[in-house]
Amino acid sequence: MAILNLGNNNSAFSGSFSGSYSGDGSGLTGVGGSSGKIGIADSNGAYTYYSTLSASLQAASEGNTIELFADVTENWGTSDPETHLKNNVNFNFNGHTYFFTGSKSAGGITCLTDNSVAISCSFYNGRIQFEEQETGGGSSNTLLTVGSQGSRINFNSFEIENLHQDNSPSTTLITNKGTIVGGTFIARPGVATYLINNRSTSTTAKAFLKNANIFYYGTSYAISNYYSAEIQDCNIYYEGSSTAVYQANFSGMLRDSTIYCHSGNGVVGGEVIGCDMYIRLGYGHD
Numbered sequence: 001m002a003i004l005n006l007g008n009n010n011s012a013f014s015g016s017f018s019g020s021y022s023g024d025g026s027g028l029t030g031v032g033g034s035s036g037k038i039g040i041a042d043s044n045g046a047y048t049y050y051s052t053l054s055a056s057l058q059a060a061s062e063g064n065t066i067e068l069f070a071d072v073t074e075n076w077g078t079s080d081p082e083t084h085l086k087n088n089v090n091f092n093f094n095g096h097t098y099f100f101t102g103s104k105s106a107g108g109i110t111c112l113t114d115n116s117v118a119i120s121c122s123f124y125n126g127r128i129q130f131e132e133q134e135t136g137g138g139s140s141n142t143l144l145t146v147g148s149q150g151s152r153i154n155f156n157s158f159e160i161e162n163l164h165q166d167n168s169p170s171t172t173l174i175t176n177k178g179t180i181v182g183g184t185f186i187a188r189p190g191v192a193t194y195l196i197n198n199r200s201t202s203t204t205a206k207a208f209l210k211n212a213n214i215f216y217y218g219t220s221y222a223i224s225n226y227y228s229a230e231i232q233d234c235n236i237y238y239e240g241s242s243t244a245v246y247q248a249n250f251s252g253m254l255r256d257s258t259i260y261c262h263s264g265n266g267v268v269g270g271e272v273i274g275c276d277m278y279i280r281l282g283y284g285h286d
Helices: 053-059
Strands: 038-041 047-050 065-068 072-075 090-092 097-102 110-113 120-132 142-146 152-162 174-176 179-187 195-197 208-210 213-216 223-225 230-232 235-246 253-255 258-268 271-273 276-279
Touching: 038 053, 047 053, 053 065, 142 152, 174 179, 195 208, 223 230
Parallel strands: 065 090, 072 097, 090 120, 097 120, 110 142, 120 152, 142 174, 152 179, 174 195, 179 208, 179 213, 195 223, 208 230, 213 235, 223 235, 230 253, 235 258, 253 271, 258 276
Antiparallel strands: 038 047, 038 065
16 A cells, blocks of 8 residues: 655645646636636537536536636636536536635535535546635635435545634535545634545445545544545545544444554544554554
8 A cells, every 4th residue: 555755744735737728717707797717618629617616516417527727716606606517518627726714704605516426527637725714704605515325426636725713613525425536625823623524324335545644734624524424545634633533333444545643543443444543642543
């Protein structure tokens, strides 16, 4: 099993991304007077442009690829960010970043969701950032919700970064009841529970997290792995104040993965099979 090369553990993950567009998209025009930063090509290669992921997905059909041609910031104080993913509608960010930001006072925000309908889609070559920037409100905002057991979300050369949260942080950045494969996930200081794998109380629901790299610098668990959910072939670097993987109700499985804890503990509860653990101060598996 490969071991993480941690390097400077306080720096953001970086990769080499390639794109097919040169420029910031400012010279393009599109639907609703948008700046042309998000586009969908038709069968002749002609693009129609949109200002948000939500607008582009509403227009997309199965087999389409939604592309980013520049960095995009969406503030949910001025728009509804809820974006329903569609089956076989994929995303190529061409090395760019989509930044969701706003105040928790909006309440109950879900930025990306399968809407509890089984879908399969992929994100390529880029990054999504998420930030809650104001104090107050509830704790129900989520970046990604995979609500159907039949859904599969693939991340290829793709990074998701959870930035600073306010004094009432979201309890969950990502909730998964389906399958998430690949990707690099980064949680910065000030964030709470990062990713929940199968929050359902059903012991038959089978959620998977596979082949992911997770870097956690927050204040709680990096992952809560509930009931019959499994984490497979993942690398987890933990520098929080609690536990890297919390397997709730003493169930869940961590398999063939590597955990490095600079602080905190490795795993609470459940099964651990074929894993390597490097624990500096706490315990490996209780």
